[in-house]
Amino acid sequence: MTTMPMVRALNAGLKKAMEDDSKVLIMGEDVGALGGVFRVTEGLQTEFGDRRVLDTPLAESGIIGTAIGLAMRGYRPVCEIQFDGFIYPGFDQITSQLAKITNRHRGSLSMPVVIRVPFGGHIGAVEHHQESPETLFAHTAGLRVVSPSTPNDAYWMIQQAIASNDPVMFFEPKGRYWPKGEVDLERPAVGLHASRVVRTGTDATLIGYGPMVSVLLSAAEIAAQEGRSLEVVDVRSLSPIDWAPILASVEKTGRAVVAHEASGFLGLGAEIAATLTERAFYSLEAPVLRVGGFDIPFPPAKLEKLHLPDADRVLEAVDRSFGY
Numbered sequence: 001m002t003t004m005p006m007v008r009a010l011n012a013g014l015k016k017a018m019e020d021d022s023k024v025l026i027m028g029e030d031v032g033a034l035g036g037v038f039r040v041t042e043g044l045q046t047e048f049g050d051r052r053v054l055d056t057p058l059a060e061s062g063i064i065g066t067a068i069g070l071a072m073r074g075y076r077p078v079c080e081i082q083f084d085g086f087i088y089p090g091f092d093q094i095t096s097q098l099a100k101i102t103n104r105h106r107g108s109l110s111m112p113v114v115i116r117v118p119f120g121g122h123i124g125a126v127e128h129h130q131e132s133p134e135t136l137f138a139h140t141a142g143l144r145v146v147s148p149s150t151p152n153d154a155y156w157m158i159q160q161a162i163a164s165n166d167p168v169m170f171f172e173p174k175g176r177y178w179p180k181g182e183v184d185l186e187r188p189a190v191g192l193h194a195s196r197v198v199r200t201g202t203d204a205t206l207i208g209y210g211p212m213v214s215v216l217l218s219a220a221e222i223a224a225q226e227g228r229s230l231e232v233v234d235v236r237s238l239s240p241i242d243w244a245p246i247l248a249s250v251e252k253t254g255r256a257v258v259a260h261e262a263s264g265f266l267g268l269g270a271e272i273a274a275t276l277t278e279r280a281f282y283s284l285e286a287p288v289l290r291v292g293g294f295d296i297p298f299p300p301a302k303l304e305k306l307h308l309p310d311a312d313r314v315l316e317a318v319d320r321s322f323g324y
């Protein structure tokens with residue numbers, strides 16, 4: 001075990017993947033000499049050279065299109081989209097080409113492309129720098145979509161994503177880049193697409209992913225001081241979703257609150273709530289409730305604390321659940 005922040009865990013995971021496979025390339029805006037805006041790729045160009053860590057033009061569509069061509073030639077490119085809100089110029093390449101090519105070729109052509117996307121709030125940034133577009137990609141068949149919530153998950157999940165022969169959208173909660181956590185360098189705790197209970201409880205289940213997991217854990221800690229036992233499930237994989245741990249938890253507690261930073265309307269919480277209602281209906285003591293960002297464009301930095309779900313809003317939803 002060692003202790004490091006998520007940004008360093010991602011760096012270490014990328015380095016390990018590049019050491020293990022010479023076909024792994026990193027490409028994106030300022031990922032080389034600068035080491036990325038958040039320094040995730042710091043030092044990798046010095047170690048592996050500018051033919052494996054490539055600074056690209058500021059053209060997201062070009063980055064993705066080039067990665068598709070490299071994957072066709074047997075490489076395993078890892079693309080960095082500098083900020084979540086910058087991904088839309090590359091949206092057509094991702095959803096129309098990257099997600100479809102393997103199916104178009106009846107499985108004979110794989111697309112081992114990873115697209116790293118720093119996403120979410122809590123950094124006090126301006127428009128286009130604090131968005132949560134993950135549902136757009138989870139809705140697109142042909143893409144795998146994952147999000148780590150801890151340094152340990154980040155270290156292992158980035159390697160697992162790179163090893164996948166399918167395209168992986170890798171959403172990194174930038175607000176969790178710097179808090180430190182334990183990292184087991186010997187073996188991963190679970191697979192890339194496994195959901196996991198990260199705190200056990202008996203009274204209700206809190207469900208989230210990426211940046212919300214730490215908020216849910218804080219809410220559960222506050223609730224414990226008030227005599228209420230809340231279980232927390234980290235979804236980790238947004239597509240495909242590993243339903244078994246989520247269903248088992250909700251069947252045990254009878255109540256569920258799903259939370260994410262993205263807008264509530266048509267967010268991932270809606271899919272989770274619908275599936276729990278279909279598959280755990282007779283175990284539910286109350287409707288599955290959702291807590292999300294408001295259905296507005298991300299507000300100015302000074303208002304982000306009002307927009308993003310916090311422990312209080314989660315616990316308000318828990319109280320509403322117990323009101324049924």
